[in-house]
Amino acid sequence: MTDIxxxxxxxxxxxxxxxSYVALKKRGSRYWGLCPFHEEKTPSFCVTPEKDLYYCFxxxxxxxxxxxxxxxxxxxxxxxxxxxxxxxxxxxxxxxGDGGRNRALRELxxxxxxxxxxxxxxxxxxxxxxxxxxxxGVSEHTVEEFKLGYAPESREWLLRFLRSKGYSIEFLxxxxxxTDRGAELLPLFRDRIIFPIQNHRGEVVAFGGRALAxxxxxxxxxxxxxxxRKGEHLYGIHQALAAVRKEQAFILVEGYMDxxxxxxxxLKNSVAPLGTALTSPQARLLxxxxxxxxxxxxxxxxxxxxxxxxIPLLEGxxxxxxxxxxxxxxxxxxxxxxxxxxxxxxxxADGLDGFRYLLQAAGRRHDIDTPEGxxxxxxxxxxxxxxxxSETRREGFLAELADALxxxxxxxxxxxERSRRPAQSTVGSGPRSAPRRTVSEDLYLxxxxxxxxxxxxxxxxxxxxxxxxxxxxxxxYYSLEDCYRKDLVSLENVLEHLDDAEVRRRIMEKVSSEExxxxxxxxxxxxxxxxxxxxxxxxxxxxxxxxxxxxGADVDTMRREKELQTEIIVLNDQLSG
Numbered sequence: 217m218t219d220i221x222x223x224x225x226x227x228x229x230x231x232x233x234x235x236s237y238v239a240l241k242k243r244g245s246r247y248w249g250l251c252p253f254h255e256e257k258t259p260s261f262c263v264t265p266e267k268d269l270y271y272c273f274x275x276x277x278x279x280x281x282x283x284x285x286x287x288x289x290x291x292x293x294x295x296x297x298x299x300x301x302x303x304x305x306x307x308x309x310x311x312x313g314d315g316g317r318n319r320a321l322r323e324l325x326x327x328x329x330x331x332x333x334x335x336x337x338x339x340x341x342x343x344x345x346x347x348x349x350x351x352x353g354v355s356e357h358t359v360e361e362f363k364l365g366y367a368p369e370s371r372e373w374l375l376r377f378l379r380s381k382g383y384s385i386e387f388l389x390x391x392x393x394x395t396d397r398g399a400e401l402l403p404l405f406r407d408r409i410i411f412p413i414q415n416h417r418g419e420v421v422a423f424g425g426r427a428l429a430x431x432x433x434x435x436x437x438x439x440x441x442x443x444x445r446k447g448e449h450l451y452g453i454h455q456a457l458a459a460v461r462k463e464q465a466f467i468l469v470e471g472y473m474d475x476x477x478x479x480x481x482x483l484k485n486s487v488a489p490l491g492t493a494l495t496s497p498q499a500r501l502l503x504x505x506x507x508x509x510x511x512x513x514x515x516x517x518x519x520x521x522x523x524x525x526x527i528p529l530l531e532g533x534x535x536x537x538x539x540x541x542x543x544x545x546x547x548x549x550x551x552x553x554x555x556x557x558x559x560x561x562x563x564x565a566d567g568l569d570g571f572r573y574l575l576q577a578a579g580r581r582h583d584i585d586t587p588e589g590x591x592x593x594x595x596x597x598x599x600x601x602x603x604x605x606s607e608t609r610r611e612g613f614l615a616e617l618a619d620a621l622x623x624x625x626x627x628x629x630x631x632x633e634r635s636r637r638p639a640q641s642t643v644g645s646g647p648r649s650a651p652r653r654t655v656s657e658d659l660y661l662x663x664x665x666x667x668x669x670x671x672x673x674x675x676x677x678x679x680x681x682x683x684x685x686x687x688x689x690x691x692x693y694y695s696l697e698d699c700y701r702k703d704l705v706s707l708e709n710v711l712e713h714l715d716d717a718e719v720r721r722r723i724m725e726k727v728s729s730e731e732x733x734x735x736x737x738x739x740x741x742x743x744x745x746x747x748x749x750x751x752x753x754x755x756x757x758x759x760x761x762x763x764x765x766x767x768g769a770d771v772d773t774m775r776r777e778k779e780l781q782t783e784i785i786v787l788n789d790q791l792s793g
Contacts, residue, residue: 220297220306221282227304230281231265237288246730252288253277262728267707271728278724280708290504295417317390321443324383324391325412325420331377332365332410332423342366344428345409353553358476361455365410367403367425374403392422392441404438411472413438413490414454416501421449424472424490435471437490447495450487450502451475457505459484465508467564468494468526469548470519474512477549481557483564486512494526499533508536510567515542524577527570532603537570571613574600575620590621594628598635655722658689661743663719665696667727668736669705672696678744683751688719749791756787 231247234240240247240263251261251272260274271278277287286296301308336342336359345366349359358364367374378388385401388394394401408425415421422438438444452475460466467486469475478486485506489498502509509530513519523539530537540563542551552560568576578596583589597617604610614632618625655663662684665672681693695713699705707727714720726732732739763780766773 220301220308223306224297224300224304225268225281227306228281228300229265230268230270230284231263233281234263234270234284244730246728251275251277264728264730267727269707269724269727271724273725273728276721276725278721278728279711290506292504317387318442320387321391321441322419322421324378324393325422325443327381328374328378328393329363329365329410329412329420329423332367332405332412333363334365335368336364336366336410339366339368341368348409348428352473352549353480354473354476355480358480361479362452362476363412363420365412367405367408367410369407371402371406375401390441392438392444404436408436411451413444413449413451415449416453416457418454422446422490424451426472435491445497446490446492448497448501449490450498451490452479452487453501455479456485456487460505464506465510466502466506467510467512468502469512470514470522471547471549473549474547477552478512478560481552481560483560493522494529496529496533499529499535503533503535507534508538510564511537511539511570511573512542512548512564513540514548515544515546519547520577523573527574528599528603531570531600532605534605538567539570539573540564540567541573541576571600571616575617584621590623593617593621594631598632601632602636656686656689657743657746658684658686659692659719659722661740661747662689662692662696663723663726664732664736664739664743666692666707666710666723667732668740669696669707669710671736671740672700672705675740675744676700679747683747688716691716692719752787752791756784756791759784759787 231240234247234249238249238252238261240249241259242248245264245266247263247265248259249261249263250256250259251274253261253272254275256274261270261272263270268280269278270280270284279287282293282296282300285291285300286293289296289299291299298308300306336345349364354364374393375388379385388401389396393404395404405423405425407428409428411424411426412420413422413424422441422444424435424437427434427436437446440446451472456466463485465485467478467483469478469486469488471488471491475486475488478484487502489495511523511526513522519542527537527539542548542563548560551563567573574597575593578584578593581596582592584593594617597613601610601613604613614628615625618628621628661675665675676697681690681697684690684693692710692714695710696705698713699709707723711720711723714723759780763777763784766777766780
């Protein structure tokens with residue numbers, strides 16, 4: 217994969233790629249244009265070709281050629297590699313980093329999905345499943361499109377079938393398809409309509425099952441496996457992508473049947489979490505493809521609660537959110553079946569923006585005419601106010617909230633600022649961006665070295681990581697050292713090694729600003745001398761402390777005193793030199 221990546225970089229440079237999306241003008245050695253990631257009138261988006269780097273001084277987004285393509289095409293790295301390889305005529309042979317076992321798990325799920333689908337379509341025992349789907353208004357086309365299936369009631373059928381295909385018991389125990397009872401493996405899904413869960417590439421990674429019998433859980437999902445993490449997948453994502461790219465929006469519903477109903481109604485950009493509240497990984501997956509989300513949850517308290525939790529999460533990731541309040545006791549699938557697609561589209565047209573939906577929900581929970589109720593509404597909005605990354609947007613929300621509560625806007629802002637203080641001092645307290653920290657002398661040096669990698673060998677000869685007091689500078693030193701030892705010293709590799717997003721951003725900013733383009737050697741060598749001097753000063757202070765601590769007049773004490781005095785004289789000479 218590294219060879220493919222390097223070949224792509226040889227065939228297309230970052231300026232050529234970015235120019236296909238952004239109008240660039242050359243100024244000096246760099247290229248400038250209007251940022252494609254945020255609205256602006258004056259160009260702050262910069263491409264530095266010799267570093268294979270883009271960076272926006274406005275929104276602080278930056279990265280390499282592949283990072284830019286992933287942002288623009290809303291795809292992950294393997295997809296970007298495949299698409300760029302096709303664009304420049306490089307043969308792409310995907311290499312799985314997860315090994316043969318995960319490939320085998322995906323192949324197993326594809327095989328089982330096909331078998332469940334065949335049973336639903338052809339076997340007599342699946343008639344009750346077919347009847348249920350007909351009664352719910354699910355068309356044959358939808359059954360085919362989503363590859364719905366039926367799991368027979370038999371305890372032996374699935375195991376016998378898979379054993380005949382050569383799968384071992386030990387492997388099947390890891391598949392998520394069976395319950396291990398020690399003496400036997402029992403199929404997890406029995407007498408259930410099956411909903412294959414596909415990732416965004418269309419690979420089946422798990423299943424959901426709807427019971428047809430009474431007295432058992434109505435819906436169950438596969439347990440987590442090596443290829444399936446429930447909080448990272450969305451039902452219907454693969455089928456929805458074409459419509460999402462066209463509409464630039466998702467419709468988020470609660471369940472499998474809702475996705476099917478909306479798809480049949482022509483709203484094919486619909487997806488659903490897998491029986492849980494929306495998670496951050498699921499929201500990040502959505503963000504690859506669209507910036508707008510419509511929440512269409514059930515018309516009950518659980519549906520409202522789900523929307524109340526989802527809105528701050530989505531707003532915090534930069535989505536524009538619309539939420540629809542359905543009539544009490546109604547879910548989207550029922551609405552389509554009973555009143556038709558027009559009723560559903562009418563409900564969507566009546567949707568509220570996220571703020572106003574929360575305001576209505578808060579009004580149902582608190583008496584806005586009382587001081588206690590006003591405070592309750594304010595606290596109800598805190599998750600949203602803390603999540604919003606834009607200060608301007610937050611100010612707008614605060615003003616609207618003050619109007620709704622009929623209180624002084626300054627009072628609302630003061631209460632909000634008080635609520636912020638403990639949150640800012642707690643690591644991981646919320647989705648808001650961490651405040652930017654100042655750059656120490658140590659970190660400034662290591663950023664300068666990262667922007668001018670040819671000086672690292674000189675710096676590592678003069679300083680060790682232990683000479684640095686700033687932990688972020690140490691981590692950057694370790695990243696540089698690791699790349700140096702592996703003979704992979706490039707800006708791209710250094711940035712990939714770093715976990716600290718703020719340090720990565722600062723490096724890209726300094727490289728793009730060309731701050732070190734003319735005086736790098738002076739800056740780096742002066743910083744090295746300053747840190748070496750600091751080290752000498754610290755060592756002298758420690759020796760003076762030891763000297764003052766000496767007690768007694770014996771020979772050993774006098775000898776140690778002389779040694780310390782000699783060392784201090786040498787350090788003084790070095791410091792005055």
